[in-house]
Amino acid sequence: MNNLTEFEQYVIEQKGTERPFSGEFVDHDAQGVYLCKKCHAPLYKSEYKFNAHCGWPAFDDEINGAVKHTLDADGHRTEITCSQCGGHLGHVFEGEHLTDNNIRHCVNSVSMIFKAIDELTQSNLAVPTYEKATFGAGCFWCVEAIFAQLNGVQSVKSGYCGGDAKDANYDAVCSGKTAHAEVVHIEFDPAVIQFDTLLSVLFESHDPTTLNQQGNDKGPQYRSAIFAHNSEQVDAANRFINALTKQQLWSRPIVTEISAFDTFYPAENYHDDYFAKHGEQPYCQLVVKPKFDKVMSKFADKRKQ
Incomplete structure (x- = not known):
């Protein structure tokens, strides 16, 4: 596990939310993979990312088995967390018709790190291709x-x-x-x-x-x-x-x-x-x-x- 700053702990461990349009990955469009900030497990490929104009990074798919979906206690929203470490990522929404997959993972930038394609090769990080x-x-x-x-x-x-x-x-x-x-x-x-x-x-x-x-x-x-x-x-x-x-x-x-x-x-x-x-x-x-x-x-x- 990686050491987290106080704000990272607030979002990832206490299920907080960063301010909209404040995260480093909102308009990020490089090719590679987004990983969990806490445990570095692969979460999303860059081709899953799209601009939802919502203020947070949005993805319409996930690396299989990487993200856990849990209904919030209020029964209205579905929380998404890292399957490996349980770190809070954000929430997932369906039925908005923003992409063909008709799903939006709304993720806090602070919950993730990014590795470009060449970095993945150098670190021998294997991301399955389905x-x-x-x-x-x-x-x-x-x-x-x-x-x-x-x-x-x-x-x-x-x-x-x-x-x-x-x-x-x-x-x-x-x-x-x-x-x-x-x-x-x-x-x-x-x-x-x-x-x-x-x-x-x-x-x-x-x-x-x-x-x-x-x-x-x-x-x-x-x-x-x-x-x-x-x-x-x-x-x-x-x-x-x-x-x-x-x-x-x-x-x-x-x-x-x-x-x-x-x-x-x-x-x-x-x-x-x-x-x-x-x-x-x-x-x-x-x-x-x-x-x-x-x-x-x-x-x-x-x-x-």
Whole structure:
């Protein structure tokens, strides 16, 4: 741990706040990584930073596992702290639509230090490089449960994507009027699991030949979809579907939509880890569990240990 000044202790250990527009990183735009001031754990990559015009450094993503989210005692705001040392960073806000990720980490400059790319190399500080994948395959309760078990998958979040509406919630999406699909938003380590493997799991997890339907779940929100984050994912998805089509595994044509990723809207918190938390419910027992067991048996070698 590093020695802190009195003001740093006030913010980091006593959960204080620096004055807006007073911190050294408010308008900082160098390339590198922001680290915890107290323990030097990596927190944010520079590409996550954006100008929110709020008076504090803002980030729309975090290094996986680096930041802990805790609801404030008043139940209105969510505090963010360093996962390694517990140092106070600031608060996180969702639903402001300031970036495609639709999230803002509002962080005190005094809670962080910055290391440029060349400094990271010199200090042998390894910052993992993760990629993202976004899939629609019916009810996200089942799909989330499956992908969360794969080795190399760092995080899976249920949510909504691909619609015309500039916002999304469960009731609105289920009405079919927003054009959003229920999706899982995946962060994965390509050094451990490849995008093609994720595609294999995706097509094993649902029926890609039923238009706007998975089993008894009907509507455009349940459509089969791949929301590609780059041209490489578009090419990989097309190659994969072409190969499946030649194998004639289904009597009907594949109707999976391939489109460019736009904005991901996180689902309400009660959807998180739904199968793990509510596995005894009838829907989970009758629909989710059989599919989960089938896919996991086929990809047993890809499961987390």
